Amino acid sequence: MKALAQFAMKGRKQAFFLATLFALIPFLGWIGSALMGLVTLRKGPREGFLLLLGLSLADLFYLYFGGIGMGYVLYDSLTNNIPTFLAALYLRRVACWNNLLEMLTYLGLALILLLHLAIPDLTHWWGLQIAKLSQHLTDLTSSQLNTQIAQHAAPYATGLQAVVVISTLLFNLIIARYMQASIYHPGGLKEELYHIHLPKRLAFTLIVITLLPWLHIETAKDLIPLIVFPFACAGLSLFYDFCSKRTRGWAWLISFYALLLLALPYVCLILITVGLLDTFYNLRLYLKTNKQN
Numbered sequence: 445m446k447a448l449a450q451f452a453m454k455g456r457k458q459a460f461f462l463a464t465l466f467a468l469i470p471f472l473g474w475i476g477s478a479l480m481g482l483v484t485l486r487k488g489p490r491e492g493f494l495l496l497l498g499l500s501l502a503d504l505f506y507l508y509f510g511g512i513g514m515g516y517v518l519y520d521s522l523t524n525n526i527p528t529f530l531a532a533l534y535l536r537r538v539a540c541w542n543n544l545l546e547m548l549t550y551l552g553l554a555l556i557l558l559l560h561l562a563i564p565d566l567t568h569w570w571g572l573q574i575a576k577l578s579q580h581l582t583d584l585t586s587s588q589l590n591t592q593i594a595q596h597a598a599p600y601a602t603g604l605q606a607v608v609v610i611s612t613l614l615f616n617l618i619i620a621r622y623m624q625a626s627i628y629h630p631g632g633l634k635e636e637l638y639h640i641h642l643p644k645r646l647a648f649t650l651i652v653i654t655l656l657p658w659l660h661i662e663t664a665k666d667l668i669p670l671i672v673f674p675f676a677c678a679g680l681s682l683f684y685d686f687c688s689k690r691t692r693g694w695a696w697l698i699s700f701y702a703l704l705l706l707a708l709p710y711v712c713l714i715l716i717t718v719g720l721l722d723t724f725y726n727l728r729l730y731l732k733t734n735k736q737n
Contacts, residue, residue, distance in 0.1 A: 449623035459483050463495040467502030477528050481620030484532035499525045523609045528616045545674040552606040552670045560663050571598035603669035640681035647723040672716045679715030
């Protein structure tokens, strides 16, 4: 990655060539998005926008030769390339992952509410799509899937999609920031990601949204996956900070990811709870005191 970043930083032509090339290679398009993020973070909006055009040209190339449809081009642009470019601009300006997570969360919540206002039967539409997908998987695997999956998942589907989009965006930016730090500030990204701490106003927003479904406000269910996501990130950040202060931190990490594979929902719930508690009590202060003792 460092070699790619150094080559991209040599000039506009080199960066444009690399980003477009990786966007054309199947399963490596994320490198092109990360390079766009790197150039945007380091050189600003004009240079980053040129790489955004390169990624769009790659999509149009596949569209012209029938490799993908127009729907995929629009989806990739609206949920990957353009959001990554805009988020890189914001991160360049604020230089703070806490602010970025908060901004993305509020923006995502607003967009979900707008979608529900524009499409009143959005939950029903998701139910139909999930039912079709379940039937398709049943036909492929010759095994009967639970028909109630659509009914339970549909109210949360838009929020889950928003989490996927933001996760992809954050992944691109983390790779971009890693490449930037590897050249100009080795080890800088680790320090940034180990100290994610969310503001209390976001915690109060989480509490309010989780109470709304009890008041029979069904739209609030769609907001829950997104509002808990930044707290899961904060909890994960705190855990990595904890491991970095232990002599056998690698053993904690191996145990954590093994447990994550075996009990994903419960581990996520623990991370969210820890992230929420950290918002009010700043648990890192305890970690530092515990290490000294």
